[in-house]
Amino acid sequence: MKTIDSLGELRGKRVLVRSDFNVPLDGTTITDDGRIQAALPTLRRLVDAGARVVVTAHLGRPKGEPNPDFSLAPVAARLGELLGQDVALAADVTGPSAQEKVAALADGQVALLENVRFDARETSKVDAEREELAGELAALADAFVSDGFGVVHRKQASVYDVAKVLPAAAGDLVLKEVESLSRATTDPQRPYAVVLGGSKVSDKLGVIENLLTKADRLLIGGGMVFTFLAAQGHPVGTSLLEADQVDTVKGYLARAAESGVEIVLPTDIVAADSFAADAPHRTVPADQIPDGTMGLDIGPASGALFAARLADAKTIVWNGPMGVFEFDAFAAGTRAVAQGIVDATAAGAFSIVGGGDSAAAVRVLGFDEAGFSHISTGGGASLELLEGKELPGLAVLAD
Ligand SMILES: Nc1ncnc2c1ncn2[C@@H]1O[C@H](COP(=O)(O)OP(=O)(O)OP(=O)(O)O)[C@@H](O)[C@H]1O
Numbered sequence: 350m351k352t353i354d355s356l357g358e359l360r361g362k363r364v365l366v367r368s369d370f371n372v373p374l375d376g377t378t379i380t381d382d383g384r385i386q387a388a389l390p391t392l393r394r395l396v397d398a399g400a401r402v403v404v405t406a407h408l409g410r411p412k413g414e415p416n417p418d419f420s421l422a423p424v425a426a427r428l429g430e431l432l433g434q435d436v437a438l439a440a441d442v443t444g445p446s447a448q449e450k451v452a453a454l455a456d457g458q459v460a461l462l463e464n465v466r467f468d469a470r471e472t473s474k475v476d477a478e479r480e481e482l483a484g485e486l487a488a489l490a491d492a493f494v495s496d497g498f499g500v501v502h503r504k505q506a507s508v509y510d511v512a513k514v515l516p517a518a519a520g521d522l523v524l525k526e527v528e529s530l531s532r533a534t535t536d537p538q539r540p541y542a543v544v545l546g547g548s549k550v551s552d553k554l555g556v557i558e559n560l561l562t563k564a565d566r567l568l569i570g571g572g573m574v575f576t577f578l579a580a581q582g583h584p585v586g587t588s589l590l591e592a593d594q595v596d597t598v599k600g601y602l603a604r605a606a607e608s609g610v611e612i613v614l615p616t617d618i619v620a621a622d623s624f625a626a627d628a629p630h631r632t633v634p635a636d637q638i639p640d641g642t643m644g645l646d647i648g649p650a651s652g653a654l655f656a657a658r659l660a661d662a663k664t665i666v667w668n669g670p671m672g673v674f675e676f677d678a679f680a681a682g683t684r685a686v687a688q689g690i691v692d693a694t695a696a697g698a699f700s701i702v703g704g705g706d707s708a709a710a711v712r713v714l715g716f717d718e719a720g721f722s723h724i725s726t727g728g729g730a731s732l733e734l735l736e737g738k739e740l741p742g743l744a745v746l747a748d
């Protein structure tokens with residue numbers, strides 16, 4: 350991929366940077382600023398080079414129109430604190446306010462455009478519509494740096510189309526992510542263990558198909574578990590279940606058995622009466638989830654089992670929390686897996702944590718990031734890379 354060096358002298362040049370500032374918010378408070386921190390090396394490098402930096406990013410999934418709940422204002426404030434300079438926030442994406450903020454930039458200053466998904470053309474499936482927005486973004490800059498790793502799997506105007514119009518390069522975060530993740534895809538050291546959890550079950554079930562040909566062990570937790578338990582004929586109460594995927598999962602189990610891939614499922618589950626922080630709950634055998642209860646975490650025996658199956662692994666990929674870790678009562682499984690990965694890493698494994706919530710869980714639960722080899726800012730993006738798919742936002746940066 351082309352790098353920032355290929356863009357030549359940057360002093361006085363307007364450089365458009367695509368970052369991924371899709372951070373978790375509680376109202377207007379950022380609960381985990383990991384994605385902003387991860388964007389700093391590229392932004393500081395451009396600032397130090399004297400570029401006039403114009404950042405574009407999205408937050409959440411607003412429906413193609415301005416919505417104050419999805420404003421990047423909290424991000425502009427936090428970014429300003431971290432960079433040690435005021436970051437002006439444009440009130441629009443490419444309109445008069447954006448043009449005015451960009452025109453006012455001095456060398457080494459940074460401005461942020463408002464949530465690019467306030468413009469419906471950003472995510473349009475119609476090429477001409479995305480290209481039109483990309484043209485407007487390009488008019489604000491002389492060069493483009495793609496550094497929002499978490500969105501490079503999206504064929505969107507600010508990720509993909511704009512890179513075709515301006516001289517374009519990959520930022521330092523994108524390069525670092527691709528390099529680290531490729532260690533798990535090209536010739537991983539074995540045993541290679543993948544831990545999957547979270548709630549985007551249908552997205553991630555597809556990944557399993559591909560991983561069955563690559564990994565030695567698949568450890569399944571989080572909301573993913575219940576479709577597996579159902580495939581084994583067990584009751585799952587009111588737990589998260591992809592009923593139409595049960596047959597597919599039966600196929601995965603059969604193929605794993607044939608090909609010698611070990612699928613590790615929880616043996617106990619924390620079953621709650623409702624989806625609430627203070628819901629009454631108890632630990633039950635995984636094959637006996639009582640009617641009317643929902644599994645919100647893997648149980649303590651499963652946490653220990655998962656840690657044991659990670660202990661001798663040499664490559665570990667983890668995506669998706671083991672339970673609803675946002676509630677204390679259901680965080681123990683995620684904590685046990687995180688600790689298991691930290692211990693395996695200390696014993697020499699190469700470990701990757703991917704996914705917005707998984708990375709946030711690591712930090713919120715108090716783990717030192719240095720205990721993992723790589724914490725990816727990408728969820729879907731890192732999984733698609735691990736699957737071996739071509740990512741539009743990377744392909745467009747090819748040298
Ligand atoms: N048993 C469960 N039932 C319901 N939700 C669960 C369960 N286990 C985990 N979750 C929820 O899954 C969510 C995270 O899932 P998700 O698939 O989005 O992971 P992620 O790490 O953010 O990856 P990505 O970046 O791809 O979204 C958390 O908010 C957590 O509460």
Ligand SMILES: O=C(O)[C@H](O)COP(=O)(O)O
Pocket residue numbers: 369371409410499500503705727728729730
């Ligand atoms: O949070 C993410 O995974 C990225 O920011 C991409 O967001 P999206 O799934 O809404 O495209």
